Amino acid sequence: MVPQAVERGGSPPWNSLVDHGFTELSLAETLAGGQSFVWEQDAEGIWHGVIKQVVVSLRLDGNGMAWRAADSDGFTTQDLIDYLWIDHTYQEAVNTLPWRSDSTLAKCMNALPGLRILRQPLDETLFYFLLSPVKSIPQIKETGTKVAEIYGPSLGNGRYGFPGWSRLAEVSEEKFRDLKMGYRAKNISACARFLKSHPGWLDGLQTLSYQEARAEIMGLPGVGGKIADCVLLFGAGKLESFPIDTWIDKVLTHRYHLEDWNQKQKLAFARIHFADFAGLAQQFFFSAERLKLL
DNA sequence: GGGCAGGTTGACA
DNA sequence: TGTCAACCTGCC
Numbered sequence: 212m213v214p215q216a217v218e219r220g221g222s223p224p225w226n227s228l229v230d231h232g233f234t235e236l237s238l239a240e241t242l243a244g245g246q247s248f249v250w251e252q253d254a255e256g257i258w259h260g261v262i263k264q265v266v267v268s269l270r271l272d273g274n275g276m277a278w279r280a281a282d283s284d285g286f287t288t289q290d291l292i293d294y295l296w297i298d299h300t301y302q303e304a305v306n307t308l309p310w311r312s313d314s315t316l317a318k319c320m321n322a323l324p325g326l327r328i329l330r331q332p333l334d335e336t337l338f339y340f341l342l343s344p345v346k347s348i349p350q351i352k353e354t355g356t357k358v359a360e361i362y363g364p365s366l367g368n369g370r371y372g373f374p375g376w377s378r379l380a381e382v383s384e385e386k387f388r389d390l391k392m393g394y395r396a397k398n399i400s401a402c403a404r405f406l407k408s409h410p411g412w413l414d415g416l417q418t419l420s421y422q423e424a425r426a427e428i429m430g431l432p433g434v435g436g437k438i439a440d441c442v443l444l445f446g447a448g449k450l451e452s453f454p455i456d457t458w459i460d461k462v463l464t465h466r467y468h469l470e471d472w473n474q475k476q477k478l479a480f481a482r483i484h485f486a487d488f489a490g491l492a493q494q495f496f497f498s499a500e501r502l503k504l505l
Numbered sequence: 506g507g508g509c510a511g512g513t514t515g516a517c518a
Numbered sequence: 519t520g521t522c523a524a525c526c527t528g529c530c
Contacts, residue, residue, distance in 0.1 A: 245511075344512035350528075351511095393526025398513090435513045456511045473520080497511090 223283045229275040231297050237325035238271060240498040241295070246445045247329055248339050248352045262286070262294045263332075264364065264372040281367050296327045304450065304488040313484075315466045316492060319499035326498060328444060328491055333413055334406075335373040336446025337428075340438045341398050350391070357390050380407035398433025405431065421449045436478070444490040453481045453489040462496045466505065 233241070242250035242258055250260035257270045265286040269278035280286035292298060310317040320326075338358075342351050362374035362382060380403035387396035406413055416424040424447065429439045440454035455463070455478055463469050463477045472480065485492040499505045 345510050345525090346527085347511075347529090388526085391527065394513095394524090395526080397525095433513065437512060454511095458511065460511095475519095501511090 223279045223281065225277045225279050226288065227272070227275045227277055228288065228291065228297070231276045231295070231325070232301070233271065233276065233295075233325040233327075234323075235271055237323045237327075240323060240502075241325075241327045241329060243348070244498050244501070245348055246441075246494070247331060248348070248355050249335075259368070259370075261366060261370060261372055263290055264366060265290075266366050266368045266370045267291065294330050296330060301327065304491050307488055308485065308492050315462075315505070316485075316495065319495040319505060322502075322504040323495055323498050326491075326494055328450065328494055330448060331446050332373070333417065333442070333446040334376055337402070337413065337431075337434075337442050338373065338376075338379075338399070340441045340445075341402060341433050342392065342395055343438065343441070344395065344433075354390050354392055358387075361390075376403050376406040376413075379403040395433065398431075401432040402434075416443075417447050421451050424449065425452070436474075440490075444493075450488050450490045451482065451486070453478060453485065453493050455481070456497075458497050458500045459493055462500050462505070 238258070239252070242260065243252070247260070250258055252258050255270075257268050259266065259268050261267065262280075263286065266281035267278060267286065268280075269276055269291075271277075278291055305320070308316060308320070310320050339351060339355055342354055346354075356371075358379075359371035359373060362378050363371040364374070366372050379399065382400070382403070384396045384400040387399055390396075392399060416427055419427065421443065424443055425436075425439050428434055428442060429436065434442070437454050437456055440452040443449035444452040444454060453459075455474065460474075460477070463472075463481065467480070469477050469480060481493070482489050496505075
């Protein structure tokens with residue numbers, strides 16, 4: 212994981228990160244498979260996204276990962292490592308999952324080695340998942356990108372960052388509806404007003420237990436169990452949370468033969484069976500089922 | 506044109 | 519506790 216300058220020139224130099232553990236497939240699924248909506252791959256196969264309000268580009272390169280940040284002062288190798296969960300705790304999580312006695316899980320993990328849960332900012336993650344009900348990934352991306360372009364800070368390279376909830380609180384529900392949010396606009400507006408008037412409330416969730424944080428965040432309009440679990444998993448590092456969407460429900464019902472179980476029972480099963488890193492198991496299932504690798 | 510989709514909510518049995 | 523329709527929009 213030693214950064215090295217790979218290239219010198221006018222634009223920021225490429226740096227190299229080794230021992231990252233990704234494959235092309237697991238990197239693509241990690242960045243653009245439904246947990247983040249800020250990554251795009253260009254025609255040359257280079258990924259462009261935003262981390263900590265800095266535009267970052269990266270691609271796999273031989274055994275390493277080449278990456279560079281538009282603002283090389285405000286972004287370090289450690290920031291990238293943190294975001295992509297490239298540290299020993301990932302391997303520990305993988306080792307802890309019950310794949311030794313669970314062939315369904317083993318199959319998914321073997322198909323997608325290196326698949327990660329990203330460490331994304333909580334405020335932005337809540338925003339994107341409030342947009343998600345009954346929407347496809349491209350639709351969520353489109354609306355989120357427009358909101359950033361209109362109300363967010365310019366980050367250079369034609370990219371814009373998340374505006375923040377305080378800024379969104381100043382925008383009318385009508386304006387959001389113009390951006391194809393539909394009925395979700397009402398929830399975004401209500402959440403924005405609440406969060407603006409309760410500074411520190413959202414970050415405070417980080418210090419709570421999974422169960423406490425889940426109960427709290429489900430009090431927000433438009434946040435039910437599924438979105439709560441997504442936000443806590445992808446935005447608050449609560450790796451025990453296990454979002455059950457239609458894909459995961461299909462896996463539990465048919466692969467784990469829980470045909471007669473209700474949602475609450477399925478969730479209880481998953482949290483017990485997959486334990487502390489249930490969220491990572493969920494991500495393997497999600498990608499494998501979507502890509503028809505199961 | 507009607508049905509449906511990666512979800513939540515409120516009404517009702 | 520469980521089922522069901524409505525909610526916006528886009529796609530088949």
